[in-house]
Amino acid sequence: KAGVTQTPRYLIKTRGQQVTLSCSPISGHRSVSWYQQTPGQGLQFLFEYFSETQRNKGNFPGRFSGRQFSNSRSEMNVSTLELGDSALYLCASSSNYNEQFFGPGTRLTVL
Amino acid sequence: AQSVAQPEDQVNVAEGNPLTVKCTYSVSGNPYLFWYVQYPNRGLQFLLKYITGDNLVKGSYGFEAEFNKSQTSFHLKKPSALVSDSALYFCAVRDIGGYQKVTFGTGTKLQVIP
Numbered sequence: 320k321a322g323v324t325q326t327p328r329y330l331i332k333t334r335g336q337q338v339t340l341s342c343s344p345i346s347g348h349r350s351v352s353w354y355q356q357t358p359g360q361g362l363q364f365l366f367e368y369f370s371e372t373q374r375n376k377g378n379f380p381g382r383f384s385g386r387q388f389s390n391s392r393s394e395m396n397v398s399t400l401e402l403g404d405s406a407l408y409l410c411a412s413s414s415n416y417n418e419q420f421f422g423p424g425t426r427l428t429v430l
Numbered sequence: 431a432q433s434v435a436q437p438e439d440q441v442n443v444a445e446g447n448p449l450t451v452k453c454t455y456s457v458s459g460n461p462y463l464f465w466y467v468q469y470p471n472r473g474l475q476f477l478l479k480y481i482t483g484d485n486l487v488k489g490s491y492g493f494e495a496e497f498n499k500s501q502t503s504f505h506l507k508k509p510s511a512l513v514s515d516s517a518l519y520f521c522a523v524r525d526i527g528g529y530q531k532v533t534f535g536t537g538t539k540l541q542v543i544p
Contacts (some may be wrong), residue, residue, distance in 0.1 A: 364533070375531035419478050
């Protein structure tokens with residue numbers, strides 16, 4: 320099976336801009352989670368989707384949003400980018416409550 | 431609320447020696463427990479999990495972990511460390527009850543010294 324794919328792998332944006340990241344889960348996986356990873360804060364949970372419904376949400380401002388499509392592919396959007404949003408954004412898929420399989424991540428740099 | 435603690439930011443061990451990376455957790459119900467490894471500039475890779483059953487769980491690359499309910503711990507172990515084991519290790523927990531998210535620890539950097 321193909322692994323979790325994330326696009327793009329690298330992004331450079333300026334403050335105030337908006338960005339959309341994409342994640343394609345492993346075939347058959349209906350759960351997709353998003354995480355933000357930074358050197359200072361570690362791995363922070365953003366949200367989890369299951370069958371197009373947001374099942375859990377982390378403690379991030381409303382500028383961070385996501386959605387999941389009927390084919391389980393997921394997108395996350397960050398509006399009005401801030402310098403502090405620079406991070407590695409990781410997507411993970413799983414078959415319900417089993418282990419998660421992570422993509423390589425999208426490295427976002429906000430200038 | 432569920433939580434995970436990895437008390438050591440970094441663990442140094444000589445190649446060939448046994449290694450332990452510590453993890454303790456807190457959940458209101460019964461836990462699903464996981465270990466993941468992250469190599470530089472890569473996503474996380476699943477190592478092993480505890481769902482139920484035998485308290486000693488064996489995983490990838492010769493790693494194992496022991497679930498201790500009374501101490502709420504799930505320490506990662508390997509009998510003989512390799513230089514290639516050097517990486518960042520994350521412990522994670524999910525409460526079995528309800529639609530709980532997965533909570534990750536802060537990570538422990540393992541450095542295996544040749």
